[in-house]
Amino acid sequence: MRTLQTFCIRTYGCQMNELDSEVMKGMLERRGLTRTDDETTADLLIFNTCSVRDLAERKALGKVGRLSRSRKDRPVIGITGCMASAKKETLLEKLPHIDFVIGTNNIHSLNEVLDEVLSSGSRITRVDPLFSTELDYTAAQRDDPIKACVSIIRGCNKHCTYCIVPYTRGPEVSREPDAIVDECRQLVDKGYREITLLGQNVNSYGKDRQEWGTLFHDLLYRLDRIPNLSRIRFLTSHPVDISKDLMEAIRDLPSICEFVHFPLQAGSNRILHKMHRSYTREEYEDKVASLREIVPQVALGTDIIVGFPTETDDEFEETLQAMKRIRFSTAFLFSYSPRKGTPASRWKDDVSEEVKEQRLQKLIEEQETISYNEMQMLLHQTVEVLVEGVSIKDKAMVKGRTRTWKNVVFPGRLEQIGTVVSVKLHSFTNQTYVGEQVKQDAFLIQ
Ligand code: SF4
The missing domain is CATH 3.80.30.20 (tm_1862 like domain)
Known part of the structure; x- marks a missing residue:
């Protein structure tokens, strides 16, 4: 039976799809595979697709086609997500390089499908109309x-x-x-x-x-x-x-x-x-x-x-x-x-x-x-910010969001990540405020 060592998942569409990809990553890591971001070398490639917009579908299909043609070796390739649910086995007919198609309601069966693909070489479609609560x-x-x-x-x-x-x-x-x-x-x-x-x-x-x-x-x-x-x-x-x-x-x-x-x-x-x-x-x-x-x-x-x-x-x-x-x-x-x-x-x-x-x-x-x-109305106010990470543009700054989903950056330290702090907003560019931390007991607005 063929063995797989590495996998790469490409995700399109909404946060539901992002979460489904996170679950699949966990299932594959528990199986002993190692995650890679390099789609040109991964043994297993999964495209977790979106059908909400035509462009998202075309992007995913274009990528599958290009990769299938450019790779000299033969990775296992699967399509999951909404496009898999919508197009079902027609994807296997259209795309000869695809090994499996798993709908949004069948993600729990990923490992079982992989076993079958690897042991028998068969091409598989699993698309059920109702979500299975078995998903871990x-x-x-x-x-x-x-x-x-x-x-x-x-x-x-x-x-x-x-x-x-x-x-x-x-x-x-x-x-x-x-x-x-x-x-x-x-x-x-x-x-x-x-x-x-x-x-x-x-x-x-x-x-x-x-x-x-x-x-x-x-x-x-x-x-x-x-x-x-x-x-x-x-x-x-x-x-x-x-x-x-x-x-x-x-x-x-x-x-x-x-x-x-x-x-x-x-x-x-x-x-x-x-x-x-x-x-x-x-x-x-x-x-x-x-x-x-x-x-x-x-x-x-x-x-x-x-x-x-x-x-x-x-x-x-x-x-x-x-x-x-x-x-x-x-x-x-x-x-x-x-x-x-x-x-x-x-x-x-x-x-x-x-x-x-x-x-x-x-x-x-x-x-x-x-x-x-x-944005103007919140200027010079003090808001609650959950610190989420270091600013990409300036490593001396940390970034976070207000309770009402506004981006904020301010001078801060790595240790503050994951804490909730009070920040006074003094300017903004595009959709991001720049501010400075104030004492925790300062008056907070959202
Ligand atoms: S049918 Fe689509 S747009 Fe309408 S509520 Fe459901 S998910 Fe939202």
Whole structure:
């Protein structure tokens, strides 16, 4: 049987994929393989792919093709992730150099698949529609020593018409609360100070398992009790599932950071309906108002798509006006491109690329102005910063983030990494503040 000594994993797409790659790294290291970053020499190459955007798919496929042609030896090559789930065995037909295809719901079977590939030389596809709870998250090998992502729910039941995720990751499957709390405790014992809870819709957590009696805000209360866990973040929230209980948990629990990313996607009710987002712009803005009333210092993040099929100039203008009113702290802005297999891909992509680009530029400019003004407002204030590492540009500086996700650098020392300090902000460039540490008991704002 052929043996493998080294492996290299290339990851595309979101933090869920990053976490899945960390789990696969751990599984392979437990198997005795050594990690390398050199894809030209690794015995095993895994491409953990993304299907959310066409570009991400093309990038991954291009890379697989180039490497397969350039390598003289014959590495074992596997494709995992959303593209594997979406394209299944057709990838084996298309790419003769690929040995295995493992979907997002089958990562737990990586070693078994490898055994079969190595012993029989067969080419294998494992893609199940439902996530297997067998996946051992505690195997994850994380590179960051301070911050870790922890999966709490996989899949999505919302079926937005432009999105491939419900077809690649399947329906929502919540993870047992005890397993989440245990993993977070273990991470804190290892020195982790910030945990980001991950899910396509974190705030749907527990709705598929009513018998647990644990919804998302209940889980936050349990996690907040873990000693020495400085910060908890979560990604992504669906506007419909943002409850008053959740808002109050953000207000009341010291470890929960006051930052909520919940995608608006569009400001026109007709387009929201066509996207199957199941809320109106007014309902969204009502949630924003309640959130700001309950948690005044909260910062908001969003995703917005421009040029969705049939979007008119007036409807785009509604999105722009909504952005001006809401004033997001961060916004991921995209122009629409159809994803094969989604309901929207059957509709005519009738907004020209030129118009999409113009609309996108308008939103980008608006967001730059909003962000600049927001950065100005925090100047000369003292904020809480979790020190995450040494600044890449200046080794005499350390870097970290505020509770509301702002980058900060200040003169500091290696020993401060992993500590929470008070920093007075005195200037900023682009999206990063420069400051200086002040006494711990200084007045803190977010
Ligand atoms: S909520 Fe909508 S956009 Fe988000 S993962 Fe689910 S289907 Fe996709």
